[in-house]
Amino acid sequence: MEYIEYLLYLGYVLLIIGTIGAIVGPKSNDRFIRLLNTEVATFGVCFIFLAYDEALALMTLIAVNAILCLILVRAIILNAEYEEETDTKIK
Amino acid sequence: MENPVIYFYNPTILVGFAIGILSLFAIGSQKDDLHALILTDIVECAMLVIIAGVDTDLAEALILPGLVVSLAELLAVSEILINRKIIKSKKPKPKVYKLFEEFKLPIYTGDLKYNVHMEVLETSPKFFALVLIIYGAILSGFTGGAVIATGLLFYALSLRVRGLELSEELKTLWEGMAGLSGIAWGLWIIGFLEFFLFPKKWLLFLLMAGLGLVLKVGSKLGLIGFIGEAK
Structure with missing residues (x-):
């Protein structure tokens, strides 16, 4: 087996572990933990891109993922803020 | 003779399909909107892996717009979810929204x-x-x-x-x-x-x-x- 094939299989493993972690992983009811698990899966995609020699797609994926993380963290923060307010109003 | 599934499909594409189907089931059984949004990220990963498995220059050219579109999509959906939460909380919109x-x-x-x-x-x-x-x-x-x-x-x-x-x-x-x-x-x-x-x-x-x-x-x-x- 060649060196690049190990990277490819590492990519598969990371992708599958990240997905299972995000779906049924421990404490996956917490949104942040679910988000971090999806990052593991994205890392697997990075390795697969590397193995298939898609440098441009790899660079764009890393850049887009950084912005995506900002957007999702922002959504989680604001959601939690407003959820708290509605809870206190009901009480 | 080789297994026909492995003969027809590259392992990368098989992994992509498996992950896509798993995460779609997870979205289906999910009640919270934001959790579903985060799981959409994994469906996107599966899509990218399936395209990457084709392994040509055209596949690479298809990945780039896919990434940008998914970014815009997630941004729009997250904005909608946040706005819905703001309306539900019955509180006037906080100042100018940025x-x-x-x-x-x-x-x-x-x-x-x-x-x-x-x-x-x-x-x-x-x-x-x-x-x-x-x-x-x-x-x-x-x-x-x-x-x-x-x-x-x-x-x-x-x-x-x-x-x-x-x-x-x-x-x-x-x-x-x-x-x-x-x-x-x-x-x-x-x-x-x-x-x-x-x-x-x-x-x-x-x-x-x-x-x-x-x-x-x-x-x-x-x-x-x-x-x-x-x-």
Whole structure:
């Protein structure tokens, strides 16, 4: 087996572990933990891109993922803020 | 004889399908909207892996717009979810609504008691943005456009983090650049067509197509920074 094939299989493993972690992983009811698990899966995609020699797609994926993380963290923060307010109003 | 499933499908594509189906089931059984949104990220991963498994240059060219579209999609859906939460909480919308205002530094929100003046926060974003824009213009093509857009976005976000407004002149310039998008598209298409019609003048048409693409991608992605300023 060649060196690049190990990277490819590492990519598969990371992708599958990240997905299972995000779906049924421990404490996956917490949104942040679910988000971090999806990052593991994205890392697997990075390795697969590397193995298939898609440098441009790899660079764009890393850049887009950084912005995506900002957007999702922002959504989680604001959601939690407003959820708290509605809870206190009901009480 | 080999297993027909492995004969017909590359393992990468099989892994992609498995993950896509798993995460779609997970979305189906999910009640919370935001959890479903986060799981959509994994469906996107599966999509990218399936395309990457084709392993040609065309596949790479299909991945790039897929990434940008998924970014825009997730941004739009997250905005809708947040707005719905705001309406549900029966509280008037908090002041003027701005993108990425949550990431403001403590020096500028007034949480910090001391009056700290950091020169590096004022000068370095301009420098970085300028370097990225010049480098992107030299690169040209899709990569150049992405680099230019990164520079523009970086500048807009750095202003937001410091609690400042984009100046009026810059906004006008930005809007003008977005307006150039149509001309850039024409340049790209013409350059690409003439490339086949007059192969002898390939360099001119290659530069034309590259210039069109750089303006197009740069202005499109840079718009994210501009929209944040709109009221």
